[in-house]
Amino acid sequence: MIAAWVGAVAVLVLFTVVAVLLRGSETGVYFRLADQVALVVLGLLIAGGVLLLARPRVRADAEGIEVRNILTTQRLSWQVVRxxxxxxxxxxxxxxxxxxxxxxxLAIQAVDGYRAVEGIARLRALHSAARTS
Structure with missing residues (x-):
């Protein structure tokens, strides 16, 4: 999550700096204020896309599991999960x-190492307890 925020801020700063410097550089092309604004807006859109990577989450309890991925959220009962x-x-x-x-x-990824193992173990324990009751 921290990496996504840092990445989004870096993208926005980069696009803003380029937009400011673009007008003053001698490239042979005339950049106007609208071009600068468009570049900053493009940076905002890309930064928003990067922030979507921080969205995945899992919430589980005795009744079921809620999985929030990048664009969708689904709540399932443990009886549906095989x-x-x-x-x-x-x-x-x-x-x-x-x-x-x-x-x-997506909230439990292989790159998380030991935290992923702990997360899977907790989910499996909840799933097993719900299926046996």
Missing amino acids: RVAFPDGASWARLDLPDDEYLPV
């Missing part, structure tokens, strides 16, 4: 659902 999986070589965890479907869980 398995909490982290396949070999996968970048993130997933919930196996009926009919060979699955829901990616």
Whole structure:
């Protein structure tokens, strides 16, 4: 999350600096105020896209699990979830659902190392407890 904020601020600063310096440079092209504003707006849009990477989250309790990925949020009961999986070589965890479907869980990623292992273990414990009761 911190990396996404730092990246978004860096992108916005970079686009703003380029927009300011663009008008004063001798490139042979005439840049106007509208071009500068457009460049800053483009920086804002890209920074917003970078911030979307900080959005994934998982909330789980005894009744079910809520998975918020980049654009969507889904709440599922544990009875619908067949398995909490982290396949070999996968970048993130997933919930196996009926009919060979699955829901990616972007909040638990392989690069998180030990934290990912702890997260999967807690989700599996909640899933197991809900399925046996």
